[in-house]
Amino acid sequence: MADSSGTDGLIPCTYEDCDLFFRTEKEMKRHKKNAPEHDYCAVCNEDFEDDNALSMHKVVRPDMHNLACRVCGQEFKSNKGLQRHIELTHSVDQKLVCIGCEGKFPRASLLVEHLEFNHCRIITANEFMASITHKYLITELLNGGANFDRFMQKTSRYEAAVDNDDEGGINIMDEPDHEPVDLDFEVMKPHVPEGSNNFEKHLPYPPLPGQSSQAFNALAAKLNKATLEENERVAAGESSRQAVKTMWGGPTARKLFPQAASSTVAPSEYSVEQLDRQKESEYGINILDTRFWDPDCEAWNPQRFIDPVTLKYWCPFVCEQCFAIPPDLARHIKTDHKIREMSCPACMKKFNHTTALVAHCESPASKCRIKRAEDFSTFLDKLTGGFLGVTEAIRPDHLHNPQALITNPETGRVEVHTPHQAHYLRYEVTRPAQYKGPQRTVQIGGGRI
Numbered sequence: 001m002a003d004s005s006g007t008d009g010l011i012p013c014t015y016e017d018c019d020l021f022f023r024t025e026k027e028m029k030r031h032k033k034n035a036p037e038h039d040y041c042a043v044c045n046e047d048f049e050d051d052n053a054l055s056m057h058k059v060v061r062p063d064m065h066n067l068a069c070r071v072c073g074q075e076f077k078s079n080k081g082l083q084r085h086i087e088l089t090h091s092v093d094q095k096l097v098c099i100g101c102e103g104k105f106p107r108a109s110l111l112v113e114h115l116e117f118n119h120c121r122i123i124t125a126n127e128f129m130a131s132i133t134h135k136y137l138i139t140e141l142l143n144g145g146a147n148f149d150r151f152m153q154k155t156s157r158y159e160a161a162v163d164n165d166d167e168g169g170i171n172i173m174d175e176p177d178h179e180p181v182d183l184d185f186e187v188m189k190p191h192v193p194e195g196s197n198n199f200e201k202h203l204p205y206p207p208l209p210g211q212s213s214q215a216f217n218a219l220a221a222k223l224n225k226a227t228l229e230e231n232e233r234v235a236a237g238e239s240s241r242q243a244v245k246t247m248w249g250g251p252t253a254r255k256l257f258p259q260a261a262s263s264t265v266a267p268s269e270y271s272v273e274q275l276d277r278q279k280e281s282e283y284g285i286n287i288l289d290t291r292f293w294d295p296d297c298e299a300w301n302p303q304r305f306i307d308p309v310t311l312k313y314w315c316p317f318v319c320e321q322c323f324a325i326p327p328d329l330a331r332h333i334k335t336d337h338k339i340r341e342m343s344c345p346a347c348m349k350k351f352n353h354t355t356a357l358v359a360h361c362e363s364p365a366s367k368c369r370i371k372r373a374e375d376f377s378t379f380l381d382k383l384t385g386g387f388l389g390v391t392e393a394i395r396p397d398h399l400h401n402p403q404a405l406i407t408n409p410e411t412g413r414v415e416v417h418t419p420h421q422a423h424y425l426r427y428e429v430t431r432p433a434q435y436k437g438p439q440r441t442v443q444i445g446g447g448r449i
Contacts, residue, residue: 013038014047059419060404067420071397079420086422087364092395094427098123099387099435108388108427109359115387116354123435126296131385131432132354133339134291139382140318141287147318154314155304289433293317295330302326345379346370357383362427371425386432393426 010021011028015038022028032040032047039054040047043064048054051073058068058075067082068075071090076082093106098114100122105111118125141148291297292304293316305314312322313329317337323329342357343350347368351357361371361380370376377390401419408415 060402060417070419082420083422091364092424096427096429099429099431108362109355112358112384113355128385130291130294131387131435133337134434135382135385136339137293137317138288154316291434293333295333302329344368344370346373354383386430389428389430390425391428392423395422395424398422
């Protein structure tokens with residue numbers, strides 16, 4: 001029993017800031033063990049300044065203590081129990097930054113709620129849901145099999161009908177890459193039946209009634225002038241290929257062919273977008289980073305899905321419906337293929353919003369094992385439309401665990417002991433392949449870049 005009136009024959013508390021005295025040492029130790037203001041290890045009979053020092057003492061002394069939480073000092077008999085305790089009691093705040101408005105969020109579900117319910121001023125809710133729909137469609141197509149083959153059938157006719165080849169053919173101005181070869185035999189001549197007129201003696205075809213000699217002479221003069229200018233450029237040292245490009249891209253060509261589009265690209269247009277357009281013209285549309293199916297996207301072109309026989313438009317999804325006009329196809333995609341319900345693949349629980357499903361996956365108290373699945377990162381990427389990723393990492397407060405020398409009771413040798421390192425799921429903000437992002441400007445001085 002504690003007594004502070006007299007000190008004769010009494011035992012004081014070993015903490016300096018405590019003025020209590022006890023009749024026996026057993027009572028004093030019981031006091032230190034049960035008093036919340038004292039950080040005392042009853043197993044080792046040691047006093048500590050604070051709870052952090054006490055917890056660290058338990059962590060580095062597994063010979064005297066079981067596995068202990070370095071945050072609160074609670075002891076456990078297995079790593080699994082310790083890990084479960086840390087997840088439930090000492091969760092780590094995430095550092096998630098929205099790629100649109102740069103808002104910061106401590107939980108993955110809060111970021112998804114920010115995007116799904118149109119709280120972001122940059123990324124709209126429609127764009128977020130369109131990214132999710134795109135992920136679901138691409139997953140179905142990349143699984144292979146009949147779905148992908150059917151999709152290629154729907155789009156192959158359009159790709160075959162589009163000719164984006166600006167080169168092709170031959171250039172008559174190029175010099176031959178080989179020397180002429182003298183043949184040691186006479187070239188075969190075509191057989192001409194007897195009694196027929198020799199085609200070599202035919203005169204040129206007469207001009208059409210609509211052709212006038214004045215128009216013909218004007219065109220010939222322009223071509224002759226262009227040829228003379230071309231010869232001058234070649235004589236000045238220009239290569240023949242550069243000269244041809246200059247002639248067909250010069251003022252003469254623009255006068256003769258005003259409706260022709262230029263096949264050269266201005267140097268200012270060399271960019272990532274220009275490279276994407278070039279790759280699309282060579283290999284077709286990239287279904288991974290282009291929302292070709294989205295009527296609200298710039299890449300939307302219903303002609304990709306038209307059937308040249310029936311002149312109807314096929315649905316680009318795993319769907320066999322076709323429509324007479326593009327607006328009906330667009331309305332069908334926006335309504336019938338809108339994701340209205342999601343389910344957890346582990347516990348099969350259904351959710352009406354992406355936010356609720358992400359919170360279900362993120363909750364440490366949930367009994368569902370979805371976040372312990374090997375493909376949880378792939379599932380989260382598909383669930384959030386590519387805006388979130390996840391990796392397993394060591395907790396920040398466990399990165400630099402101290403080491404201690406302890407005696408192994410079985411061998412009697414002194415060994416180095418490293419405390420248990422707890423892991424957690426670190427969520428990361430990612431950028432979907434099809435998300436281009438806003439055009440940002442930086443103001444320097446009085447101008448903008």
